[in-house]
Amino acid sequence: MDQKLLTDFRSELLDSRFGAKAISTIAESKRFPLHEMRDDVAFQIINDELYLDGNARQNLATFCQTWDDENVHKLMDLSINKKLDRQEEYPQSAAIDLRCVNMVADLWHAPAPKNGQAVGTNTIGFFRGLYARRMAMKWRWRKRMEAAGKPTDKPTWCAVRYKSAGINSPATGMWSCVRSLCAPVSCLWTRNA
Known part of the structure; x- marks a missing residue:
């Protein structure tokens, strides 16, 4: 392996996220880059770009919640790879979904269903x-x-x-x-x- 290339590679591994060579160039936006990028650097670039969005926690006019408990995010992380339309593959997630439908129906005083399951869907x-x-x-x-x-x-x-x-x-x-x-x-x- 070329000595200069090896030296550059070693220095790249020792760089901090903000000092990495990959972050010193503009990230590709329309095609895959020619060279790979460290995962922490890619995360930092996207994370910094997301700071340009509005902050729902400080925006009381949004339809979204302004704060979520840390445990909510843990549960979302556990379910991020599940598809909502594949209920037969994820029966427990579907059962939890139906419980939520029942709770929302009860909250809005919907007529009591004959079979015990309120009519509703997630969106x-x-x-x-x-x-x-x-x-x-x-x-x-x-x-x-x-x-x-x-x-x-x-x-x-x-x-x-x-x-x-x-x-x-x-x-x-x-x-x-x-x-x-x-x-x-x-x-x-x-x-x-």
């Missing part, structure tokens, strides 16, 4: 939860319409959303056969409230 992200909620509203509406002998092929109700709502809101209306109306947000509303 990833706010809009998935919103979509699931609108689908539940649609099924309740359909049940009421069928009981009254009215047609269910065309929606007779609509979901009003603000223009500032995310891009998924109109799609939610489309997929759940709900007419989605867009209301303008106005500072006058706060004066009249």
Whole structure:
């Protein structure tokens, strides 16, 4: 092995994260780099980039929690490699999921299920939860319409959303056969409230 290359390699191993040669260049963003990088250096680069994001712990306007206990993160680490859609592979995770559904149903005073299991699902992200909620509203509406002998092929109700709502809101209306109306947000509303 070339002596200079060996010396460079040894010095690279002895460098601290911030003094490593790999961190002195711009990290690749569109393709895999030609040379490998130490895992601690790669972690440090991504960790430093994430500091540019907002801090949910200091942002009380976010929909996310602002603080999590250390044990919550330990449990998430234990489950990070499990796929939510493979419940037959992970039966205990699925059982815990169903317990959480029952607890949330009880919290919101949902009607007691006959079989002991509340109807619900887990979601990833706010809009998935919103979509699931609108689908539940649609099924309740359909049940009421069928009981009254009215047609269910065309929606007779609509979901009003603000223009500032995310891009998924109109799609939610489309997929759940709900007419989605867009209301303008106005500072006058706060004066009249």
